[in-house]
Amino acid sequence: MSAIDAARFQADLLAWYDRSARDLPWRIPPDSGRRADPYRVWLSEIMLQQTTVAAVIPYFEGFTQRWPTVEALAQAPEEDVLSAWAGLGYYARARNLIACARAVAAAGGRFPQDEAGLRTLPGIGAYTAAAIAAIAFGEGATVVDGNIERVMARLHAVETPMPQAKAQLRAHAAALTPVRRPGDYAQALMDLGAGICRPRAPACLACPVRTHCDAAGNAPERFPVKAARAPRPARHGIAYWLTHEGDVLLTRRPGKGLLGGMTSFPTSDFLDERPSPVLAQAPGANWRILPVPVEHGFTHFSLTLAIAHADISGRPRPAGLWRSQGELESAGLPTLFKKVARAGLAALKEDA
DNA sequence: AAGTCGGGGGG
């Protein structure tokens, strides 16, 4: 393992960043002398966790327009925030976002300015604490995300497979972290990982730090080395489409676990076996399975969801979250149930 | 250390 001249590395990377920084809604232009708003930095970092920049931008714009300050967000009803988050995924982030906003607002509306203080807040882990400390408060924190792990693995041609290599990659990152401009430096590494040191087909010829890199031009895409991934199992379930006088029954899912707290069609559990059509929902109704099942991929399993339809117009209306068909699109449904809504509407329109 | 937790874009 060859040592890197940290000062030269930082200078090369920051000079490139000064020329080529991405223009992003939550970002202050490099070395502009202005300080980023901690609220906007925090919000962007939570949204960006395991998510692409392109997916986040419209959500970030929507949130900051509707809730311009952490106090405003802290006062918002939880259902409103979850609905605004719908489609972005990893809904525990949204639940923690609310908890964090309320904790910060209760403490006077100011975020802790150091890593350790930030780390105590809900939804802020090692990465996010370091990123906020560096970007919003200028602390020389070592920021390590997936991009930076990849860059470090290539700079040092680390042969240790992930995830065992994580500690080693963090140590490399720490050795290179500057005291000056730590926020720009961290964002420069992320821009480098997103645009140059990409997972596939890295652009070594365009890389501002290729002279420091053990892997440049030498099969860099081999790093970081990863263990084989387990196959994704298939699961199955039923979504219940119950109609009454033209309205459709929705529900709110339990606050924890998969799609926790989100608005949903009533469903069966999601099981390994295709469920026998036990239609416990509204017993006695004339249930039938609509022809087109919904397919949806989660991180660790793929789901096939059959849609069961029944109409109970003229009978008593069960308690629940009833919505007209026209309201389904704006009901704050996560993507899985937006797929159900579209498939159900199409199938029922076919019938009519 | 391993499992849970969304969704979309690109090869």
Add this chain to the structure above:
DNA sequence: CCCCCAGACTT
């Protein structure tokens, strides 16, 4: 299809 993405939290 598989991969990855500005990861955190639970067990």
